[in-house]
Amino acid sequence: MRQSLVIANWKLNGDLALLDSMMNGLSSQTGYVADVVICPPAVYLAAMQQRSLATATDSFKLHVGAQNCSEHTQGAFTGELAPQMLREVGCEYVILGHSERRNLYAETDALIAQKVATAQQQQLKVVLCVGESLEQREQGQTLDVVTAQIAAVLAADVDASQLIIAYEPVWAIGTGKTATPEQAQEVHAAIRQFLNQHSGVGEHIALLYGGSVKADNAAVLFAQPDIDGGLIGGASLDVEQFRAICSAVKG
């Protein structure tokens, strides 16, 4: 049985008040099939961990995730955060390779692979983001681009069986243009097949879809056989929307 997950990526948004209302709102309705992870800006991680412990029950806990981490474990790297520092304040997950990091901060496949390896060595669960641009899709390069991004990480010293992969078509992020369930399923199935051929882990790892997931399209996306949950941007800043998205993952 694969893990199902819904992950909130707050990006550079939110504050302590939103953290409180989100955690209260989510924990007031438990029974989600999916594990729920919130990735707020890093300054709020310790506060989130405190609140997560305070609202946890035997059957429900909100999991803490970071949006990025350093490829280094320590040293003279001003402004960076090491994986074990994130662990120490309660993080279990880290998002790496997001298209905003690739495109706005020039993160290369090689750097992302290094980050994945370091994060895994420090026992963080890595959510590796991959996805094509609109131009690449229009040129029929989607599957090549996505599998090359994954291959670059698998070539490093990483444990493929511990990866979570999020397919986020760049043209669908923050644009309101969601991939159709068929488009998303096609890429997810190809990723699973690639992982099977490459390292035999395709059937076991969680594959998430991200890109303009909302309360009204989540269920149909999550109903696809190879989609195990979602990575949610804008809609994860709204308690009711995000709660509905978490509830849209069925067993």
Ligand SMILES: O=C(CO)COP(=O)(O)O
């Ligand atoms: O980038 C995303 C999540 O990582 C998706 O963002 P949106 O849900 O706002 O399109």
